[in-house]
Amino acid sequence: MFGKKKKDAEETVVVQKDIQQELHSVEYIVQSIREYQKTLADNEVASLHELKKVQDSFEEAIQSNDELKGKIEDFGSVFDQMSASADEFAGVKNDIISSIEDAQGKMETLKSSSARVQQQFKDMEQIFVEFKDSVEKIDDSMKQIVKIANQTNILALNASIEAARAGEQGRGFAVVAGEVNNLAEQIKRLVEEVNGYLKSASDGTDELNRSIQNSQKAMETSVNEVEDACDTFNGIIETTRGVEKVQQGISKASKDAEGEISRIGESISDVERSYDELMLHITHVSEYGTGKSVMFENVDNMLSQIVPILKEQEKS
Numbered sequence: 001m002f003g004k005k006k007k008d009a010e011e012t013v014v015v016q017k018d019i020q021q022e023l024h025s026v027e028y029i030v031q032s033i034r035e036y037q038k039t040l041a042d043n044e045v046a047s048l049h050e051l052k053k054v055q056d057s058f059e060e061a062i063q064s065n066d067e068l069k070g071k072i073e074d075f076g077s078v079f080d081q082m083s084a085s086a087d088e089f090a091g092v093k094n095d096i097i098s099s100i101e102d103a104q105g106k107m108e109t110l111k112s113s114s115a116r117v118q119q120q121f122k123d124m125e126q127i128f129v130e131f132k133d134s135v136e137k138i139d140d141s142m143k144q145i146v147k148i149a150n151q152t153n154i155l156a157l158n159a160s161i162e163a164a165r166a167g168e169q170g171r172g173f174a175v176v177a178g179e180v181n182n183l184a185e186q187i188k189r190l191v192e193e194v195n196g197y198l199k200s201a202s203d204g205t206d207e208l209n210r211s212i213q214n215s216q217k218a219m220e221t222s223v224n225e226v227e228d229a230c231d232t233f234n235g236i237i238e239t240t241r242g243v244e245k246v247q248q249g250i251s252k253a254s255k256d257a258e259g260e261i262s263r264i265g266e267s268i269s270d271v272e273r274s275y276d277e278l279m280l281h282i283t284h285v286s287e288y289g290t291g292k293s294v295m296f297e298n299v300d301n302m303l304s305q306i307v308p309i310l311k312e313q314e315k316s
Contacts, residue, residue: 097237104233111226114219121216128209135202142191142198149184149191156181 160178 100233114223118219146191149187152184
C-alpha cells in the first residue's frame, strides 16, 4: 500500500512537471501573441497616422481644387467679357461702316456737283473767250470807223479848200463841209470813248477769265481731294472689314475657350466628386482602424489575464 502511494506521488510529480511545461509553453505563446499584437497595434497606429496624412493631403488637394475651380470661373468671366466686348466692337464697327457709307454717299453727291460746276466753269470760260473775240472784232470795227472819220475829215478839208476857191458861190458848200468835219470829230471822240469802254470790258474780261481759271483749278483740286477722300473711305471700309474678320476670330476663340473652360469645370467637378468619395472611404478606413485598435486593446486585456490565471492554476 505504501508502494502504491509512492507510485501515485511520483505520477503526480510527473503530471505536475508536464503541466508546468505546458503552462510555460502557453505562457510563452501568450507572450509571443502579446508581442505580435503590440507590433500589429503599433503598425495599425502608424497606418492610421499615415492615413491621416493622406486625408490631410487630400483635403489640401480639395482646397487647391476649389481654388483652381475659382480661377477657372474667373477665366470664364474674363472670356465672357471678351465675348461681350467683341460683340460691342461689332456694333461699333457696323456704326462706323454705316457712317462711312453715308459720308461716301455725300462725297459722291459733292463729286457730282463739283463736276457739274467744273463743266459750268468750262462753259463760262468758252463764253468769255467768245465775248473777248467779239470785243476784239468791235475794236477792229471801231478802228475802221476812226479810219473812215479821218478820211471824212480829209475830204471835208478838201471841200473847204475848194469852197474857198469858189468864193461866194462855194460859201454854203463850205458850211456843209465844216459840219461834216464836226461830225467826223464827234465820231472820233465817240469811238475813243467806246474804245475806252471796250478796253475796260476787255481788261475786266481778262481778269474774270483768270479768276474763272483759278476757280477751275481750285475746283479740280477739290474734285481730286474728293476722289482721294472716297478712296480713303474705301480703304477704311476694307480695313474695317478686315478688322471684322479679326473680331469674328476673337469671338470664336472666346466661345471655344468658354467651351473648354466649361469642360475643364466639369472635369474638376468629377475630380471633386472622386475626392469626396475617396475621403469617405478614408473616413471609413479610419473608423475601421479605430475599431481594430479597440479590439487590440480587448485582446491585450484578455491575454494579460491568461498568465495570472495560469500561475494561479500552477499554484493549485
